[in-house]
Amino acid sequence: MIKNFILRHWRGEFPLPVSYWGISFLLVAFATSSFDLLSVGVEKLGSSITVTAWVLFGHTLFTFVLLAWSYVGTWRAANQFVASGKSKTWATLAKIAIVLGFFSFTANFNSQTYPILKVFIPYLLGGDPLGLVKTSLLDDGKTLKVEGVFGNGSYNQIKKDIKQHPQIQKLYLNSRGGRFKEVELIAELVMAKKIDTYVEEQCLSFCTVVFLAGTNRFSTPRAVIGFHAPTLKGASQFDDELSGQAKELYQKFHLHPDFIARILATPNTDMWYPSYEELIEYGVVNRMTFGGETSNLSSYINKSKLDLLEMFRKDNYFASYEKKFPGFIEKIVDIVMPLVQSGKTDSEILNAIRAYASQYQMRALAQSTPDIRARFVRLSLKQSLEVSRYGGEACYRLLTSTLDVGKVLPKPLVREELDLGIEALSASFVPPKNYSDKAFERALTKIFNGMTESEIRAIAEPNPKDVSHTCSALVKFYTALDQEQPASKDILAYGMLNK
Incomplete structure (x- = not known):
């Protein structure tokens, strides 16, 4: 039945009103609005950036095929409409509408869809310009040291390490941040495994999400811990959605509302460095240490x-x-x-x-x-x-x-x-x-x-x-x-x- 429907429209066998209003018009409206809805929806899922990239690119390819099928079928239906002796005016108006729809879709693609797709191109094959975090085992396998930036694929790396070494009790963090989606997934894993987190040098930007997930969170007084609102570089339209997700995550950590508000009020181009006393007062650090906790x-x-x-x-x-x-x-x-x-x-x-x-x-x-x-x-x-x-x-x-x-x-x-x-x-x-x-x-x-x-x-x-x-x-x-x-x-x- 579906195959018959697809072929009939492609050949222009449906009446022109059905082809134009029932198929082409509705599909154009769908194509121009669904991409943003889909991109936001995918961001809400617990998927990696690679999965998000493939979903968005797959949706774009599907939309191109769908519109081509729709426009060709309606154009042929207009020809059939005239061949059956009916008014040329309606057929011509339908073709003009198809041309205008094509240009409207192209303009929308160039101004809105393509800039987002361009951001996700590096992630299609699982890569990331930021690279992966570097991990190493300390303390007879009880501590996993995590260094570098949490780029795409870092969650899979840490998940693999924890699975292979179930004796891991602590993450020793030294990072300047990374992708929000990656640290969000790592944070969920750390909370589920009841792993402690520890900072001696620095934990900046979204590294703090992983730090906050620790059951016991300890750092030295000179450790540099910095916060700001989340962003996906090159796709600022996601910022509000990411801020909402970040707020929900911080609430899971039982972080004080005032502290959360200060984080989200700090632009992602800036960094807020709370004092050590503030970190302890608000429960970000719940165990004081003077260093040397690992080997x-x-x-x-x-x-x-x-x-x-x-x-x-x-x-x-x-x-x-x-x-x-x-x-x-x-x-x-x-x-x-x-x-x-x-x-x-x-x-x-x-x-x-x-x-x-x-x-x-x-x-x-x-x-x-x-x-x-x-x-x-x-x-x-x-x-x-x-x-x-x-x-x-x-x-x-x-x-x-x-x-x-x-x-x-x-x-x-x-x-x-x-x-x-x-x-x-x-x-x-x-x-x-x-x-x-x-x-x-x-x-x-x-x-x-x-x-x-x-x-x-x-x-x-x-x-x-x-x-x-x-x-x-x-x-x-x-x-x-x-x-x-x-x-x-x-x-x-x-x-x-x-x-």
Whole structure:
């Protein structure tokens, strides 16, 4: 029946009114309006960009065939209409309408349909100019590190990784964004599998959708997390629809309405970077960390001893210590190698390095000049004030030299510490005036007189299980020390550093 209908219209066997009004007119109206409806409808599906591209291109091809069939059949029906002795006027008007309809469809295609199709051309074969994310396994397969941009096909890559390694418990993200459709699908997968998400470096744009999907979401204070409204480059007509989908997704994450509104109000040409306090307040980050949660560092320094020695010798910081304290680098390598080989976390490796290096750093500062030692006191105060924003554990780690300052402190403070250490290594020793152990004890007692017993104990006997007074103790101690007269300050600084 359908085949007979198609052939009859193609031959022009239907009456002209039926061919024109019942077929051609309605099909032209359908062809000019259905593409936008279909494109929006496909975007609502949980399909990849490749599927969307094929649906849109398939629809376009089908429309071309349908209109060609419609116009040819109606044109032939007009000829049959005249051949049967009926009015030429109606037949001519029908043909004029067909020509006008063709030009109208062509104009609509050039102005609306083609620009959208052009956007989707790169995705037809599954490719994407943005490329795929790069994935790698850490922590004996329990962590999947995801780097790069979430281009078309990234969902399939991560889905495959998780299927092949069901022990994955955490995604370690380092990305500047990607395609909204890809991250939306990945987010659904992460939520379904109850996987945690973690950021140390950056998670920008739609990377944040994946981050928010984590059961536990943790990042370091210096991690850069940025948001903006969604878009599909080159197809801005989808922006409102994408914003609606994004809002629904953010609501699934139980994100506060004010936070969602701020995201969607940020143009996709801009980026909003909430403070760490805001991220915690609004539940974006629900677990604080100070870095080193994975064994990521092992993949960079899992080398031979000779290679490690060469790597550290090329570093200006380590080379400066080697010059002052020969054998320093070889000892560092001897500490690092067994930890790397046994798969220890970054935090464990870095803490071991700091535990060894800090004693030499203190010696170098002690054997420098009064000016350098005074600047060390001021730097310690600035670091204490900054770290106290993140609670007692951070202050305890700063006090015991187990804090990865690069993950917590602003870059200027990190740079200042490195520069001060290198300057101290090359300085000629100028001892403090009138120093003695008794002079040091008297000056220290004066400082402690302005502190509570709990605060004194927090500094003198650091306890990781009791850090409630550590921040106030550090800030009070270094504030009082910084306010001392230069001679007394230098006695205290030298005595502390030389212990």
